[in-house]
Amino acid sequence: MNNSRSFHFHVPPQNSNGGKTTYTHESSIQERFNDPYEQLVALLNERERNRLDMLEEMLKDQSNRANIISEVLPEAIARRGLKDSRMNKAILPHVMESLQTLFRKKPQLFIDALFPIIGTTIRKSISSSIAGILQNISQGLEHAFTLRGLRWRLEAWRTGRSFAEVVLSHTIAYRVEQVFLIHRETGILLEHLALEEGTAQDPQIVSSMLSAIRDFVRDSFSMSPDETLERIRVGDLTVFIEQGPQALIAAAVRGEPPPQISDILRIALENVHKDLRVELAEFSGDVSPFILARPILEECLIQKDRERKKGLGIIFWILLVSILAAMGYGAYTYGKFVYGNYKLQKELDAQLNAEPGFQLSQVRINIFTGEASLVITRDALARQIDQILRERGLNPDHFKLTERLVVSMDPKMIEQRVFEKLSPIPEGVNIQVIGDVLYVSGRARDDFIQRIERSWPAVMGLSGINTSNLENLDAELLAERKKTQEQLALELQRKINEIQNVNILFDVNQPNPREDQLWKIASVANDFKQCLEIAERIGREVMLVIVGHTDPTGQLVENDILGNTRANRVLSMLLDQGLHMQNLDTRGVGPAVNVSVPEGINPNDFRRRVSFRVQQASLIGRTSDIFASEN
Amino acid sequence: MIQKKICMLGVPGVGKTSCTERFVKNIYSDVYHSTIGVKVDKKIVHVDGTPVTLIIWDLAGENNFERYRTSYLKGSSGYLFVVDLTCASTYEDGLNILRKVEDSELGNLPYAILFNKADLMDRWEISQETIHQIAQHAPVFITSAKTGDGVEEAFMTLASMMLQADQQPAS
Structure with a gap:
């Protein structure tokens, strides 16, 4: 036994005279024990007895006990903590109470301690809130302006549910919204967690009613106590109930929960029973110890987002198709327009430009009204456009006509001008303009020839005259007169x-x-x-x-x-x-x-x-x- | 926070629900009575400064104890037994129930007897004397759910009794 080496405690001085000693020398043994056998045993045990007495004496001393415990306390706490959470639970109320007292009495201590970290904490909290808000806005926008968003809004309107609820039901595969830890016998709510506060009725009453319903179902269908209500389903909300010997966990799950949700609840329930075994066994209405179950229950608050379909949304495809269709239609219309323009221009060119004194300078078709507008340059002596169009089977009312009068250098138009200037032209005289030269042939009286000679320079477009083939009917007379x-x-x-x-x-x-x-x-x-x-x-x-x-x-x-x-x-x-x-x-x-x-x-x-x-x-x-x- | 489950017992029509409603603010409709035979309400009271949440199971009235769903009674820390002052039979039938309750899961639990409908004094069928006799054995309250007389006291007394009952085994 070398235990003594590990203990460094104070051993009180042995006093043979004083104190209430019952040991030391043989004479006293003989005095105490008449029976020689007992005397023998006493003698044989004397060393151990003395040792035990000494230990007893040492442990009676409070400071010695404190020393002993202080040696092992940290290690003991650490070991116990590894084993289970009872140490935490034992200490927690005292720590809380101490903290509360300290906070009340020495608030400055907390202020000084928190000051360096509070700014960072607040900043972090604010930035995380803002990030959350941005995320919400982004999601909101996404849902507000997509076909899917509209569909969900319609659904919300149709079913009377809130839009958020509908969005949630579509975007979340499942999520555990509330977890109830319920005392099995009393139906009293031991602990309750919810993703969003204020989402449900009073959880304490819910808990009791849930117990009542369970009992009602079991009683109504004469089931054995082991057979219990495990699941309640209403719409897309399922209440899972896992029953343990002392408590049960009920979880309200929205969406399509996976089969393993029951396992998760069962594991949590087992942990609650393990960690809070005593509290559950001795439960008499005080629910405060069950705050320790919160971390366990928190693990049950799981959720999974619905997997978004990969690829582009239908809106995108509709948009794309619409844009392509619009572009195609635009191209077709434009092509038709251009081709129409071209065709009409060509047709009109062929028809109008054959007409002397006409020049089609512009053809335009209004892409929206289909009305064709023509810009024409026309010699004043040329025929009217309406007449020409009609002759060619075109309705002048279908055209918006703009005329510009010009002097045409077309030989036909020059010829026209010559006719107008010299009218009347006697029979037997032929007039023709080739290029810019006036050819006069045939036979004419001298006065007409004189008139031609005087007048031709005044005709626009003529630069010369050729009368070599024009015979003067008065030639003989003239010769005589000359003589x-x-x-x-x-x-x-x-x-x-x-x-x-x-x-x-x-x-x-x-x-x-x-x-x-x-x-x-x-x-x-x-x-x-x-x-x-x-x-x-x-x-x-x-x-x-x-x-x-x-x-x-x-x-x-x-x-x-x-x-x-x-x-x-x-x-x-x-x-x-x-x-x-x-x-x-x-x-x-x-x-x-x-x-x-x-x-x-x-x-x-x-x-x-x-x-x-x-x-x-x-x-x-x-x-x-x-x-x-x-x- | 201490939570206590209590049950409201009594034959039909004695005013259990009225008393409960007088005491708490309801959130569930009475239709639960006819569907699953119980309606749960809640009220936080303070007993000597200690907050106690009373989870009140208002059981649908039955004329025979056998017809009660005993599973609803399980886990109760106390109960209130309601009797109609204007109908003597409610007490007589109730006594049978009460005895059986004492023999059952609820045995030895704190309870109180509420003589309800006290406002209808001219129609009382249970004499003051009888009430005094009963009061020898159990706490008795003359109540009126209509006026509210005695209701609060009855619940408060039961809450206080339940807390005392908790402390006794510990001491």
């Missing part, structure tokens, strides 16, 4: 020459011609009348200028006056002969020096004279030059 005119011009010139060779002589310083000269005036008058007549016939104008001359003698100024006077006297004589003032003019030029005097005549006599100049049309206005050169 006559030439003869007349010669005749005129001859008459002019005759007139211009006449000199009417005057006496010295006399304003009136000599008597022998007067016949010349009548002759000049007659000749000039003929000139006027011929000039008119050949389209000319003639003017007779009467020029008065003097001899060089006498004052120059007077001579000038005399020259004028002599010309005017002859003028009046010619007027008397029947000539008109508008064909006559006078000029006094004074003495003429360089003048060739005919032979046989005194130069000064010749110088006192009146001569004549006949101006033809083209020369009118230039008389001064003539006279200047003459002088």
Whole structure:
């Protein structure tokens, strides 16, 4: 026995005299035991007895006992804790009470202890709450805007259940919503856990009613006590009841629970019976110890989400198909539109552009109304679009028409303009425009040909004319007329020459011609009348200028006056002969020096004279030059 | 928290349910009586500062003890026996039940007798004398579920008796 080595406790000093010793020496043994056998036994046991007495003495001392226990207490607690939870249960109320007392008396201790961690805890809690809210929002959105969400809402509305409940029933395969730990005999609720607070009726009453129902069922169907109600099913809620010797566990499970749920409940029940055996056996209404069953019951609060179908939702497919269909329809419509446009444009192009003076510049079909709008450039002389469309079997009302008037360079339209300009065009004349040249052929009177020659430059689009194949019906006449005119011009010139060779002589310083000269005036008058007549016939104008001359003698100024006077006297004589003032003019030029005097005549006599100049049309206005050169 | 199951016993029509209703706030309808023969109610009372939850099993009235579902009685910590003051037979029939109860699962449990319908004084069929005699053996309360007289006291007294009964074996 080496136990003494492991104990270091205080051994009280042995006092042979004092104390209530019953041991030590032989004499006392002999005094106590008369029987020699007993004396022998006492002697043999003396050492052990002394030892026991010493131990007894030591244990009586409180401080020694405390020392002994203090040596093994931590290890004892640890070992006991490994074995079962009774140590915890034993200590728990005291720890709680101590904590409560401490909290009341020294709150600052807790404040100081909690201060460093409380911030982190709160932050963590808040962030976890926010995460939860976000998750809910996300789920809510998901459920709110999907076909499935709508279906569930409909279901909720139809069945009168809350939307959340319906969502839960569809998204959760099963979940244990409540767990009841019930005392079997009394039906009293020992402990209760629920996923969501306030989801059920008063659990204590529920617990009792549940017991009553169990009893009712068992009694009603004369079942043995071992046969009990194990399951109650209402809608998608199943109540599982696992019965133990002292207590039972009831679990309200929503959804389709797996078979192993009974195992889970049974294991929990067994653990409750193991850990709380005494409390259950001695139960008399106090449920507070059963708070220790909470961790066990919590393990029963399980749930499993329904497996989401993989792949894309029907909404997605509907959307995709809709989009594709819309795109297909859009493409078809657009294609039809484009093709329609193209076809119509081509058709109209072919039909309208064949029409002279027409140009189809734009065709557009309204994709929504189907109305075609045409933009047309049209020559003012071209035919009306309505008429053309009708001729081609198209209804003009089906088109929205916009016309722009232009001058067409189409040869047909140029030709049209030529016709309009030259109308009426006599028979036997052919008119054709090739490119920008007007070809006129056939036979025409000269006046028409003249008209063509004058008019064609005014026709837009023409840059030239070709009349090489146009025969002038008046050609012979014209030739004849030309011949006559030439003869007349010669005749005129001859008459002019005759007139211009006449000199009417005057006496010295006399304003009136000599008597022998007067016949010349009548002759000049007659000749000039003929000139006027011929000039008119050949389209000319003639003017007779009467020029008065003097001899060089006498004052120059007077001579000038005399020259004028002599010309005017002859003028009046010619007027008397029947000539008109508008064909006559006078000029006094004074003495003429360089003048060739005919032979046989005194130069000064010749110088006192009146001569004549006949101006033809083209020369009118230039008389001064003539006279200047003459002088 | 201490919870105690108690039963309400008595022949039909004596006012067990009325007394219970007077005492608690009901959450279940009386239809449970006709379906499974019991309706459970609950009330928290304080006995000398100790909160006690009374789980009250209001059993459907029966004229014979044999017809009671004894399983409902199991686990009770006490019971209230209700008698109709205006109908003497309810007491006479009730006495038979009471005796059998004492012999059964509920034997030696605290109980009290409620003489109900006290408000109908002119129709009492049970004399004061009889009541006094009974009061020698068991706690007796003259109650009126209609006015509420005596009901609360009866339940409170039973609760107190049950707590005392708990303490006795321990001491």
